[in-house]
Amino acid sequence: MLVTTKEIMDRAYRDHYAVVSPSIDGPECLWMSIRAAEEMKSPVILGMRHGVFAKEELRTFVNFAQTLAEQASVPVSINWDHSPTMDIAFEGFYAGVSSVMLDYSLKPFEENVAGVAELCEKVHRAGVSVEAELGHLGVDTPLEGTDKGIFAVSDCIYTDPKEAAEFVKRTGVDCLAVSIGNKHGIYADDIIPHINFEVLEALNKACGIPLVMHGGSGTGDENLHKAGTMGVCKINVGSDLRKEAADAVINCTDRAKQRTRGFFLMHDGYKECVKHQMEVFGCAGKAW
Numbered sequence: 001m002l003v004t005t006k007e008i009m010d011r012a013y014r015d016h017y018a019v020v021s022p023s024i025d026g027p028e029c030l031w032m033s034i035r036a037a038e039e040m041k042s043p044v045i046l047g048m049r050h051g052v053f054a055k056e057e058l059r060t061f062v063n064f065a066q067t068l069a070e071q072a073s074v075p076v077s078i079n080w081d082h083s084p085t086m087d088i089a090f091e092g093f094y095a096g097v098s099s100v101m102l103d104y105s106l107k108p109f110e111e112n113v114a115g116v117a118e119l120c121e122k123v124h125r126a127g128v129s130v131e132a133e134l135g136h137l138g139v140d141t142p143l144e145g146t147d148k149g150i151f152a153v154s155d156c157i158y159t160d161p162k163e164a165a166e167f168v169k170r171t172g173v174d175c176l177a178v179s180i181g182n183k184h185g186i187y188a189d190d191i192i193p194h195i196n197f198e199v200l201e202a203l204n205k206a207c208g209i210p211l212v213m214h215g216g217s218g219t220g221d222e223n224l225h226k227a228g229t230m231g232v233c234k235i236n237v238g239s240d241l242r243k244e245a246a247d248a249v250i251n252c253t254d255r256a257k258q259r260t261r262g263f264f265l266m267h268d269g270y271k272e273c274v275k276h277q278m279e280v281f282g283c284a285g286k287a288w
């Protein structure tokens with residue numbers, strides 16, 4: 001069933017688990033994410049974003065996602081991820097998504113507040129919720145005095161709990177993406193990043209709303225599970241899904257199957273990875 005992102009997030013926040021938001025790189029990803037959710041009896045937040053679907057075809061794909069969601073036996077919502085501008089945020093809104101992220105994390109604090117407050121005011125009345133980002137996911141820097149290979153993101157770009165509390169209060173935002181040592185993409189040499197749970201704990205206390213973790217790929221099952229118990233209610237994952245989908249074809253030793261069933265192998269690779277994340281994040285079995 002198609003539900004609002006707020007409904008999914010509020011339950012996750014109350015019951016201390018995180019919901020997977022798989023990166024939707026094409027229509028098959030909509031289909032496989034929902035199948036994974038059904039098999040795991042889990043809610044799911046589909047992560048669509050600009051740049052994947054052309055502006056003129058977006059409505060068609062959102063309609064497709066809505067139809068699949070309506071037919072699903074589990075709660076599904078559609079998030080419009082990482083809008084870099086207000087215009088792009090509204091492209092998603094008018095196409096019919098359930099929630100919109102406005103990413104002004106690289107802009108000055110006041111500009112971020114003003115933009116997100118404006119978006120909240122405009123879309124809340126339509127039942128659409130808003131995600132913002134404060135602090136930003138940075139470049140890896142080696143953590144001094146530790147073994148080579150252990151990396152951390154420097155403290156200066158962590159989300160500041162005081163700022164976050166003020167941001168939440170002034171904008172009316174529904175959920176906040178935070179920077180706690182996570183980053184987008186794949187980590188070199190399968191390094192597990194250092195997640196700063198002290199900062200997360202402070203953010204959770206300061207904000208009082210669901211938090212979001214971007215860049216869930218390669219972050220380590222233990223870290224992700226723990227984050228889900230500490231106020232993180234949505235974890236965005238892309239790279240791991242792409243990798244598992246590709247590996248399913250690359251590692252297939254049956255040459256005939258590899259050539260004739262490639263798409264199906266990719267579907268399975270993607271779906272099994274979403275299912276694994278549902279188990280890890282704690283949202284498996286939480287469908288209603």
Ligand SMILES: [Zn+2]
Nearest residue numbers: 082214215236
């Ligand atoms: Zn992201």
